[in-house]
Amino acid sequence: MFIFFNSLKQQNKSFFWFIVHVLLGASATISAFPMIIYFYVFLGYSFINLFNVNATHRARLIAEIIIYFASFEGLGRLAGSDPFIPYELGKYIILFLCPLGILLSRNYTAKGMIGLVILILSIPAVLFDESNQVSFNDIKFNILGLLNIGVAIWFFSTLNLNLKTLINWSKPLVYPIVSALVFTIIRTPNLDEVEFTLGANFATAGGFGSNQVSTILGLGVFVFSLAVLLNYRISGFKWLDGITLGLFTIQGLLTFSRGGMIGGFFGVFVVMFYLTKLSFKERSALRIPNFKKYIVPVGILLFIVMFAANLITGGMLLLRYMGETQGTLAGSAEKNLNKITTNRSDIFMEDVDLFLDHTMLGVGVGASSYLRDEYKGYAPHVELSRLIAEHGALGLIIFFLFILVFFLNKGHAPESISKGILIALFLMGFLATFHSATRTYITPLLMGISCVNIASISKKNKKERRKVSVKTVNRFKYQPLDLDQKVPGQL
Template sequence: MIVHLLLGASATITAIPMILFFYIALGYSFINLFNIHAKERPRFIAEIIIYFASFEALGRLAGSDPYIPYELGKYILLFLCPLGIVLNRNVSGKGMIGLIILILSIPAVLFDESGQVTFNDIKFNILGLLNLGVAIWFFSSLNISLKTLINWSKLMVFPIVSVLIFTIIRTPNLDEVEFTLGANFATAGGFGSNQVSTILGLGVFVFAVAILLNYRISGVKWIDAALLGLFTIQGLLTFSRGGMIGGFFGVFVVMFYLTKLSIKERLKLRIPNFKKYILPLGVLLVIVMVAANAITGGMLLLRYMGETQGTLAGSAEKNLNKITTNRSDIFLEDVDLFLDHTLLGVGVGASTYLRNEYKGYAPHVELSRLIAEHGILGLIIFSLFILLLFINKARAPESISKGIILAMFLIGLLATFHSATRTYITPLLIGISCVTIVSNKKGNSKKKPQRPKRQTILASKNEIIAAASEESPSLY
């Protein structure tokens, strides 16, 4: 935690320490990849993807491109997921959905109805979809325990802590910040507030779930609570709503499924009575939101109510397009393109140049981009995402697994409605949600009975290491 706090702070001055750390850690990870047992390599590749892809946001904020590429997460997913597929060779039905998505995405790359699409346009719009395909294919081939899934969330959140520290340090004195009813770049570290809000919202989700399940990310409960408060207030102050709404929604999904967890399941998973954490967590979040609204002079609440300067002054009508910052009208124009080019769409990247009123605007909603640029094939692709959601839900072994998997999938999916697939968040979270969680019964059926506590304590060093590597039902 200290290392990542320092990385975020140093990146506000120079990107060099972060770049050096990134490549040293990445190189060391690949050395370890070939020193571990072959059966462990697919899981280890997944952990490399989760951790290093999460440096994308910090790299963008620190301006480290090309040393840490602007779309780092997309490149890591695109190159390492196929490697994991080759090493694992475990084919599943969900994996085939990822392969079908890859195949269906190809035709729209081959033509351009606008005549203006560049290679960068194609790369910008297609990489996210390709990432989704390979991530679904690879992660669905993995069988992991619930404990491993929890540990993955820690890997994912450490680089996000660096982003938090960067944005806090780069934020000017709040008395000097002019809060209006639009996105605020000053509180987003000087970068795109929509993307930063998505990252910070994910941090809110991970730390809130850590508190609910009573496990530690930093190692100290009050530090985790403090970081949750900082993630919440900084995310709210970006005035970009989508990412924060997604994070809060994910927390509510997990809470809903926790209420369905039986006492027997809770004891089996060694999960404490989470209900005693709901009230403190709720109070903390309410206090933070009230404080953020006070800091902004009440503008934060108006922003989340969908107000703009025009609607407050009475010069503009408050409608869906105003509330969604023009996204609904862009969506409708994309639908018109779909109706005119239903079969194969207008081609990847071409929708930007073919709209009428919003010509030149990059796609913000992945669903409308899919149908406009890929036609009926894009509609099939999105339908496969929804099918995947129900498959993941049905195959999760118990309530807590269902809650976490569904929350991750929905956070990733919701991000496509305000940021398309601009960040690594969508393919990574949807990919992770496709893993197979091995239930306790299934995971322990072939194992020898565990030693009594005294024998475990007196075990040799090698036995302790071997025991620690086994999948355990404990979340701790």
Template structure:
């Protein structure tokens, strides 16, 4: 990273830290900000005719900023992020085309249609059919359109690093907002339940998801995009800050996912690196373990040891909890029964919550996209899950320069198992696993990783 670019990047990080402060003091301005982001994205793609994958850069930014907009009521409609990404992807394909081999994701989108049609018949008269369908289908559609754009699309390593930076910038605003909202963790932690106060008043599950992703993004920046000591220190510090704030949400899914992604990335880089670089990766791994221990110890002190009980699945008094998945086992069981009772077409998109209440009396939305797909789409959902799991793994054999394939697929798979697809992040991040990354010298690991 050139000195001028490094200076500009740091200024952008500081600017987004300021945006986090503005969001806390004047959240109403986030409604204007969300409009400006979308309009600038359309202009940015149009101006450059998507010659350098501007659609991916803007979509990554939208993924990063979505939670900030949600927690400040900055969205004018609930699925702002997914619809924005869909529009950016379509614009990108208009200007720079798509791979003819991506037909498998056209098939994926077609397999969604029967469930949508069925829901217009099965949903009750009291239900808002448009909202019920949009809430449940926008995530898969966003994934399908993003996958069509990304499938085997070549992208330079330098542009890929820009995408990582675009993810990270608005995440800095989120973490600044969190510190302003709850400067003292000790004052708000009283038990081992997911904590809304430490999550900025927002859903801990979704906050944990995006903070866990932030841990990975800044760790990847540290590893692969930090040519100077200043940037190494900055990215390492940010990764630890995100780890701390993610841990104290008391929602485990996002943090565990971030750790798994880091382990996968380190493993892949170690596997494909020269012996000299392997030694450096081993040193980085050792340092990471030491830093993680420090963050965990600090988190334990700030929560009076309650965080240890949370991850051990115990209550505040240290007693073992009956449910290891905070009651989600019942939701999964009910959705699997829906699939077994309706294996061909499923019960229809959006019918899940209504059907569960009718048959079990439980009022809860799905947290698991896999069982939801099976329940609502039947065998078409099963086919789609096969497409989503198998396709990136097949591509990975001919796409060894994209070190992020397994971490990104893992993020998608683990996230949809605990937070469904309420955020746009799992849909778009999954699609990035389909990119073909191009280096100047394809026989080596990126130079920055060997620093």
């Protein structure tokens, strides 16, 4: 039987699926219904596939369903497909499918129990409201992201993968983001007609929230950069991957929303740092070129892209990333942390005041927006401040549990390349909470994926490597990035 995700990940079909998602993004600018039909047809077919794969593969297939279909959240929001594709699609998919994956995997880990503790500690603040103004939608908006993080950490920590499978996941993760990129490019007016100011730009974000779009496009920058660094193809052609990376970069920069792009670039630098730790033997086994030779060309390309974007915006882009505003340029406002962070630091401090007044259990989920003084009515933008204000000391414990998960992930990755990818994924998801709270699926999904367990070579296998063929060696630690090659446990 045709297995959808096998086809989606095969290298010889990369160009076909790349074009399919380009067309999905283009058609969504006219009507959301082609994308909606595609979404439900393949979602339903993927569940049928669950009954046609080996039972040991079903939990992994659930993970791929989550990764791919949750990633349609961005395109759905841009195309206005709610309620057919819900506004918070990714959160619903993660919340309902991760428990199913846990039941199918039947593999319980200490790291997974941290996710369960996060879920338990989230509950008390749902039971009361210090403002007496919180609605059900307020609770749903503020708590779903946190619950998603808990179940995602729990489920993905039960999965044991090889490095090749982890890299294969880049395609279901990024293809729907390619659709979102195409949508924003088509919906962007003639750049000569766009008025660039020192604030976020909705026109270049497809008419939607630039902060969320920037976060999604920043993830696209990371995944396509990873493809260049690891010498594999997402679109099927190296040159097309390079062009797509350039488009992600320039479109993301033109949104004038900094957090998502900074997160994407940061993730790339993390992976590059860990690649420097690979020996020549390891690079050869993984078929990874010496990435150092790409530093100068990539640096030049990045400079050209940023220079062009700055030129297009009349110099406003550079000023935006320097933290300038119209007021600071005119001399009527002081350039300080609050101006640079677009009021986030003051909202943070007001949340700290709420925490100090309600230290034990906080003010209740959703109540912080109604209890602030100067920034009353503003939705939380920093998840840490929301946690301590609304969950009190329990929220602070949850935040430290996030940090614990990071160090557990860092300590258990078997070698440099998998360690670099997992750390980059976690940090991009975590950093997104400091500018977008948990508004998108990006944070729980990336933090969840970062918890998977990557297979390592046992001491016994190391001794046996001298006696086995090169083909057999590739079954263990260092997998060549031939993504069509079948390996044990791969769907």
